[in-house]
Amino acid sequence: MNHLLARFDVRFSNFHLDIDMDVPMSGITAIFGPSGSGKTTLLRCLAGLEHAPNGFMQFGEEVWQDERLGRCLPLYARPIGYVFQEPRLFPHYDVRANLLYGYKRIPVAARRVAPEQVIEILGIGQLLDRRIHKLSGGEQQRVAIGRALLTSPKLLLLDEPLASLDLQRKQELLPFIRQLHEQLRIPVLYVSHGLTEILQLADRVILLKDGHVVGAGTLSEVFTALDFRGILGPHRIGAIMNARVTHHDPQYGLTQLDCMGQPLFVPLQPVAIGQPMRVHILSSDVTLVVGRIDSPTSVLNILEATIVEIREVNHTSVDVLLDIGAPLVASITKKSLVTLGLKHGQRIFTHIKAVALNEELIE
Amino acid sequence: MGTLTDLDLSALWVSVRLATVTVIVLLIVGTPLAWWLAHTRSRLRPIVEAAVALPIVLPPTVLGFYILITLGPYGPLGRLADLSLAFTFTGLVIASVFYSMPFVIQPLQGAFEAVGKAPLEAAWSLRASKLDAFLTVISPIALRGYVSAIVLGFAHTIGEFGVVLMVGGSIPGQTRVLSTTIFEHVETMEYGQAHAIAAVLLTFSFLVLLTVYVVNRRFPIHVS
Numbered sequence: 001m002n003h004l005l006a007r008f009d010v011r012f013s014n015f016h017l018d019i020d021m022d023v024p025m026s027g028i029t030a031i032f033g034p035s036g037s038g039k040t041t042l043l044r045c046l047a048g049l050e051h052a053p054n055g056f057m058q059f060g061e062e063v064w065q066d067e068r069l070g071r072c073l074p075l076y077a078r079p080i081g082y083v084f085q086e087p088r089l090f091p092h093y094d095v096r097a098n099l100l101y102g103y104k105r106i107p108v109a110a111r112r113v114a115p116e117q118v119i120e121i122l123g124i125g126q127l128l129d130r131r132i133h134k135l136s137g138g139e140q141q142r143v144a145i146g147r148a149l150l151t152s153p154k155l156l157l158l159d160e161p162l163a164s165l166d167l168q169r170k171q172e173l174l175p176f177i178r179q180l181h182e183q184l185r186i187p188v189l190y191v192s193h194g195l196t197e198i199l200q201l202a203d204r205v206i207l208l209k210d211g212h213v214v215g216a217g218t219l220s221e222v223f224t225a226l227d228f229r230g231i232l233g234p235h236r237i238g239a240i241m242n243a244r245v246t247h248h249d250p251q252y253g254l255t256q257l258d259c260m261g262q263p264l265f266v267p268l269q270p271v272a273i274g275q276p277m278r279v280h281i282l283s284s285d286v287t288l289v290v291g292r293i294d295s296p297t298s299v300l301n302i303l304e305a306t307i308v309e310i311r312e313v314n315h316t317s318v319d320v321l322l323d324i325g326a327p328l329v330a331s332i333t334k335k336s337l338v339t340l341g342l343k344h345g346q347r348i349f350t351h352i353k354a355v356a357l358n359e360e361l362i363e
Numbered sequence: 364m365g366t367l368t369d370l371d372l373s374a375l376w377v378s379v380r381l382a383t384v385t386v387i388v389l390l391i392v393g394t395p396l397a398w399w400l401a402h403t404r405s406r407l408r409p410i411v412e413a414a415v416a417l418p419i420v421l422p423p424t425v426l427g428f429y430i431l432i433t434l435g436p437y438g439p440l441g442r443l444a445d446l447s448l449a450f451t452f453t454g455l456v457i458a459s460v461f462y463s464m465p466f467v468i469q470p471l472q473g474a475f476e477a478v479g480k481a482p483l484e485a486a487w488s489l490r491a492s493k494l495d496a497f498l499t500v501i502s503p504i505a506l507r508g509y510v511s512a513i514v515l516g517f518a519h520t521i522g523e524f525g526v527v528l529m530v531g532g533s534i535p536g537q538t539r540v541l542s543t544t545i546f547e548h549v550e551t552m553e554y555g556q557a558h559a560i561a562a563v564l565l566t567f568s569f570l571v572l573l574t575v576y577v578v579n580r581r582f583p584i585h586v587s
Contacts, residue, residue, distance in 0.1 A: 049484055049487075074487065074493075075488055076486075076487040076489075076490050076491055076492055076493075076496075081488065082484075082485075084485065086481070088481050088482060088484075088485040089485075090482060090486075090500055090503075090504070091504060092503040092504060101486070101489050101491070101499075102488075102489030102490050102491075105489060105490040105491060105495075147489060148489070151489055
């Protein structure tokens with residue numbers, strides 16, 4: 001697996017980017033953080049669009065920047081595909097010429113992505129002869145993604161490519177991004193401050209705050225790490241779990257998922273049986289019960305768990321990190337903690353009141 | 364009303380040749396300068412901008428006087444090369460380049476500022492080198508700026524008078540241009556001839572400006 005090594009220390013008039021990172025590059029890695037945390041600047045440094053005076057950057061075996069050797073490749077010499085926040089299509093060319101602009105500029109032997117393939121994945125076959133200003137925002141961004149892919153990049157950088165689109169267009173484009181990654185196997189760095197996009201797309205997350213990398217790991221690691229409560233915000237911590245659809249119950253409007261070998265009920269989903277689904281469980285929606293309750297309960301989802309860690313959040317509440325085959329966080333009051341006598345390693349039951357799903361993960 | 368004589372036609376030819384050469388020189392020199400002015404953060408920028416704009420406000424005779432001194436046999440350039448460019452076609456080109464510079468630089472600078480760096484970065488990300496990106500992306504998007512620059516630079520050079528008189532004199536076939544020819548016709552009371560040339564220049568200037576405005580209206584560039 002290729003690693004991305006980067007060290008940048010750049011001071012701007014009101015902002016200091018101080019990065020030292022070594023992250024594996026496979027799948028889709030989201031760079032996540034609040035506005036002004038330096039996400040775009042980091043991406044521009046990685047691309048060589050912003051010059052970090054003492055910077056160092058290596059992708060796999062290739063060193064793209066090493067200021068000690070006076071080496072800093074310009075963007076056009078780096079095998080990077082870059083999709084900007086705005087489509088930045090060339091207005092004097094039609095869609096076809098835009099798509100092929102980069103393709104024509106790489107050696108034939110280096111072409112690993114074929115135009116037909118990209119046109120099919122992005123569904124832009126009927127747009128090829130159109131002028132750019134005749135396209136909708138979503139169509140323009142699809143062409144921009146296709147144009148970048150056709151340079152057969154070794155690394156694809158996406159800078160909030162959905163930021164300028166409305167919700168519906170966003171939902172249209174997300175599956176394309178997922179699909180192109182699955183089909184073309186190009187590692188993707190995806191900048192976003194939208195949780196929805198990240199939960200749907202990302203395999204790994206790099207958390208950025210005030211120009212620093214404050215955490216990195218798989219989606220599940222990052223969203224269950226109690227350390228990141230402050231960065232992610234109180235309503236985001238919980239668990240991200242990969243589940244699989246096992247059963248539909250249209251009579252009650254429910255879909256049953258298999259989540260780490262335990263059943264999980266969610267509102268009826270338009271997803272075929274056997275298909276994977278990603279679910280987000282918020283820590284505030286998890287209740288803890290010591291021992292199985294014999295009397296009936298209205299709660300549908302009861303999962304067995306082991307307590308891994310307990311951490312104080314503030315004077316009233318604590319976070320409890322649980323293991324249900326995957327990490328899960330529950331936020332409870334300190335009073336409950338003491339009353340129930342919870343401690344490390346204890347086997348308990350968790351009641352999950354609600355499961356947020358892809359469609360509902362909208363801010 | 365008179366008609367154009369052979370002498371008038373030769374002046375027309377000198378004018379057209381002068382304007383063409385001047386515009387070509389200015390496009391070559393002006394493109395990098397206008398690009399620099401559009402994107403630099405240097406503190407020198409306002410100084411250069413003021414210097415470029417100077418011919419708009421400076422009396423042409425003042426500009427002509429300095430250029431004459433510089434190009435003459437005792438000027439720095441004359442001594443260096445041991446030749447005098449004053450009263451030659453080459454001298455006239457040099458003078459015109461300075462005189463028409465703002466009319467080429469300013470539209471280009473405006474166009475480059477409007478285009479911005481975004482399309483350039485996009486072209487780089489698609490493996491286009493700096494020159495490649497400039498030729499295939501920036502200059503086509505800035506096409507309107509180029510049309511304005513060429514048309515205004517050409518027309519302004521055709522219309523110059525004071526500088527030409529100072530630097531070029533009015534040597535038939537070499538440095539006598541349309542505008543100075545009118546002056547001489549009037550001096551010698553040949554009003555018919557003067558009318559003919561004046562009408563040519565008036566029509567020409569109007570058509571030129573019309574072209575600029577029509578082009579600007581009909582080919583708006585959609586920058587996304």
